Amino acid sequence: MTEASITSEDTPRIREMEIDDFPEVFHIGEEVFTVEYSQSLYRTWDEFEITTHFNLDNELCLVAEMGGRIAGFALGTTVKKHNSPWKYGYLVWLGVRRDIQKGSVGSRLFHEIRRRMVEQGVRMIIIDTSADNLAAINFFKKQGFGDIQEHVYMSLNLTRKTRKKSVKKS
Template identity: 75%
Template sequence: MSEKTSVGEETLRIRGITIDDFPEVFHIGEEIFTAEYSQSLYRTWDEYEIITLFNSDSELCLVAEAGDKILGFALGTTVDKHNSPWKYGYLVWLGVRRNIQQGGVGSGLFKEIKRRMKEQGVRMIIIDTSADNQPAIRFFQKQGFGNIQEHVYMSLNLTRKAKNKPGKKP
């Protein structure tokens, strides 16, 4: 099943991703999820993100297209937690071409992945983004997300030589 809405003069169609879509989805992600976007994010965008999610949960890997052009994608998975009766949905990546953001493509993708997750018995959807990514936070709040919790991520660059601490001999 696919979701159909209108974007400009074209009809937006949301459908499951196919292997033939991988290169285009990868390039859209490359444009959006740059090093500046996620300098120390624990997860980085690469071709394995698409392949891994497609292989584990292809029903939750979607593209939005108008005509023959892919405009965006959503990649998700489900998580069963040990000793929990709940099934969780995790929207791992949601990307829309920069020049058409705020045009309804992201909302259409989210609506469809939410429908599919609900169909699979998901009771709660989880997303994560950088605490300073205000456009993403606003987008997800419009989709009904709340209960924002900030996490602390720390990094240790192992390519730099450690500086000697005062009072310590090398």
């Protein structure tokens, strides 16, 4: 049996993620969220990201199928802040196979997750990406996002030995 090929001319079918989709979704994430692409995303992408979001809000865990294969995925959630009338949507992950990223898969996934969030009462969708990830920034601008805010990401490696400054006794 040969694996079905995906071409950019195929129309993706968007559906809710199923447990059997986890391995393929994970491998797409491994392909897309590499250390070369984004060091911080590479550090946080693992199989627990999929299972956590699926268990938290499976209606906002979507896949795009094309040619009998998963072509991309979106993982989102909603947040209701205490003492706020607003419900926020957070699109945590959106990944599309590298060989078809210029097609409509990402846009169709986004439009479906947006539709579902609106149905759930979301008034604002939030995404985040690296400030130098121009492809993602341009993609989300095309989807209507604005008000770009840069943020600082810092890390502390706890496996490195650090020198403690000695304090002199008087």
